[in-house]
Amino acid sequence: MPDTGAAPVPVQLKAEEIMTLEQTKLIELLTSDAPDFARAKACQRLAVIGTREAVPALAALLADPKFSHYARYGLEPIPDPSVDDALREASGKLTGRLQIGVINSLGNRRDTKAVEALARLMDGSDADVAAAAAAALGRIGDGSAAKELQRVLDRTKTVAGACLECCEGLLTKGNKEQALALYEALLLRSDLPPAVRLAATRGQQATRRP
DSSP states (O other), X not given: OOOOSSOOOOSOOOHHHHTTOOHHHHHHHHTTTOOHHHHHHHHHHXXXXXXGXXXXXXXXTXXXXXXXXXXXXXXXXXXXXXXXXXXXXXXXXXXXXXXXXXXXXXXXXXXXXXHHHHHHHHXXXXXXXXXXXXXXXXXXXXXXXXXXXXXXXXXXXXXXXXXXXXXXXXXXXXXXXXXHHHHHHHHTOTTSOHHHHHHHHHHHHHHHOO
C-alpha cells in the first residue's frame, strides 16, 4: 500500500471507533494483522461507505473461512461493477459453503453477467451448490436466467421455487410473455407441491389479464 504520510491505524480499536474511520483507514485495517474483531468491523463499516477502492481488500478475504461472510457483507452494497467481477471470479475458484456464499451474493446483486456461470454450477454434481445457483438465477430474474431455469425444470422440480421468483422479476421488468411461458412450464409438471402449483396458477391468470 502506498505511503499516504498518515499515521498507521492502531490495531486495538473499539467497535465505535472503527465505525467512524474513513475508507483508507479501514482498508489499512483489513490488510493489517489486526484482531479478527477489528477486521470484521471494518468490513461492516465498508458496507456503508465503501467504494471501488475497497473492493480488492474485501475480495481478498472471500476465500478466508473466517472472513468470507464479512467480506461479502461489505462488498454487496458497493455500487461498482468491480464487485460483480470479483464475485464472479471467486465463484469459479471456491468450493463448498464459501462458494455458496459467493453465489448468494451474485444473486443478491442481480448480476446478469453471472447467468452463464451460474447455469454451469446449476448443472454440476454438488446438490447444494446447484440449489444455490438456481436460487441466484431466480433472484436475477431476467430473460436469460428464465431460459436456464426452464431448461432445468424439464428434468427436475427442485428449481420450481426459483422459477416462481424469476417470474416476479420478469414481470417487474415488463417481460410478461416470458413470465407467462415460465408459469405455464411450471404447470406442465404435475408433480409439484400444491402450494407451488397454486402460485403458478395465480401468476398465470394475473399475467394473462389485460
